[in-house]
Amino acid sequence: MGGQFTMSVSKISALMQGLEFFGLTSEELFQTEAIDLSSVSSPDHRLTAGQVNTIMEGLGRITGIEEIGLLLGERLSRGFSSIVGYILMNCANLGTAAVKYCEYETVVDGTGRMKLHEEGEQVELRSTVLDAALRNNRIYIDLKLAGTYTYINMLTGRRIPLCEVRFTCDMPRSAAEYERVFQCPVRFQSDNDALVLRREDLSIPLIGPNPALLEPFEKIARDARSGLRLQDHSPYTAQVLRLLLDHMRGGSPSIEAIAEQLAVSVRSLQNYLRKEGTSYLELLRAARQRMAEDYLHGTGISIDEIAYLLGFSEASAFYRAFRNWTGVTPTEFRRRRRSTEILAEQALDITF
Template identity: 40%
Template sequence: MNSSMSISATKISAFLMGFDNNYNINIAEVIDFSKVNKAILSSPDNRLSGLEVQKIIKAAEALTKDKYIGLHQGQQLSKGFSNILGHVLMNCSDLNECWTKYCRYEKLIDSTSISSFQLLKNKAVLSNITLDSSLKDNIQFSDFKLSGMLSYIKLLCGKNIKLIEVHFTHPKPRNICEYEKVFQSSILFEKSSNALIFNSNLLSMPVLEPNKSLLHLFEKSANNAIEELTSNAYYTTKVTKIITEELLKSNLISIEAIAEKLSLSIRSLQLHLHKENTSYSELLKNTRKNTAVNYLNNRNIPIDEIAYVLGFSEVSAFHRAFKSWTGITPAKFRLNYRTF
């Protein structure tokens, strides 16, 4: 989905981890306060826009009254991984391989920002830049990203690392004690990127119990997921699949029902499809046409039954629709046995 930057539901679930214990606030309360679709975190396959993430972060900050909630929730990531990227990292051999693959597969959990990994003399620099305009100036989001990256290192290697410097793009807060407590390093603000900088010798730190066979399997899954995610037809594919599945059950599904299945508002779904140069009505028409062609190629299925399965109240309506799609009637198509 390269036309629309987004964050996976698992990433936001990780941000909200521990709210019950740490703040005595239920996650449902945060989502409700944010006015974001309540079902958005119901599936790890769901994706949130930058604006939706911004609303959730602002709601969390308002309810908890924690000015450093980004830093604190980033520390919570040390409790474990819950996505394909995490499984890839856990099976790398050392920290160098981890961050190389992190940058490669980061978009699986977050395409609103981009990370890079480079060596400058004896320093390793893991930097991140927020691309999404809704999150670019969100301090909590930047804090969560860097605090979370440091937590990943602790989890993967079972050790803390001594940082040389930490950079943030946002202005310096009045009090940076909490930053110094989390990173135990020199903290610089208003820099060109958010970054963790440490001695390059630490890149050889081994990961706890890596498994090369599992790494191969998880990378294969990650590559497949990226191929789907970066497809220009991400939502087109999902909506078409849902329409097809419902037609096979003789159900003509509405855009409202599809949006609910995808945990999106109707407007959000319409916008996603518009960015992919299509619409619900266009996908419904094409799916009905393709399904009709498949059924008509089977001479054992009566035309009136095909009309019923495709959701037409009258056979004549199906005839008119099919002729508008193909230029010929269903009967003539079947007679000629042509595939369009």
């Protein structure tokens, strides 16, 4: 796929999370649009801009909903399962996360470019579409801007007010859904596609970052951006994280078990991780936090069961750890995320 604009499967999968609400699964969509399922079997695989365009056109044709991209972006419920997602969740504040996403966006999405522009007391997250076909695809552009806004709210744990949203696309039949989703003035036929925020909101802290993990994660992203694939020869940080996320069910894999799967000694693994600026315990904490947030937001299982699944001996230990990670209890985290989701569902029920 050299020389082509591509999007990672991890990003397209994240953007498709809300499909079931509209009576469709991503597998059904891919099969209908003749997308080879083997090409979307791994989060490290990439789809060409042409394939992405086919998927977006299929979304509109199958659902018959003009604003399907907007509504799917609104229903984003978790971040990208990629190194870029780990970088963003460990940034100190929204401004740093915005800068880092613009810097590493190509790792997950090479079909467009997001740039941060400062305009007095406002800042713009301005998106430029690179592929000619996608440039005219309303669903793709709607999904990208609405998904970005939803992700901003997920990272901060609050709804960030927008000053304005701009689209290059023509005016839709009705702008009501756009105004409901973004809750600000929405302009069409503009010179660019952009989310406009208050400059002061860039200082809003994110939920539970771990600054110590930022540099090793960025090292992996820099390698990936340079064309290195995060597979068998990826840095050890990425491999350990992948194994922890795959095997943490009812207990935490020991460093001995992880080292055995990587065919290295425990001491060698510790040395490799130290050279990459992290440790097994730091990665275990990051994996537990990511899985805890996914369980709390994406499932209805009890907090006691989540504690067991993440390897905690008792729920109280999980409560203390989660509060240290995020600054809120698991119950409060679930309540905040769920309240936002309920508001979106109520609005969609009224519309459809």
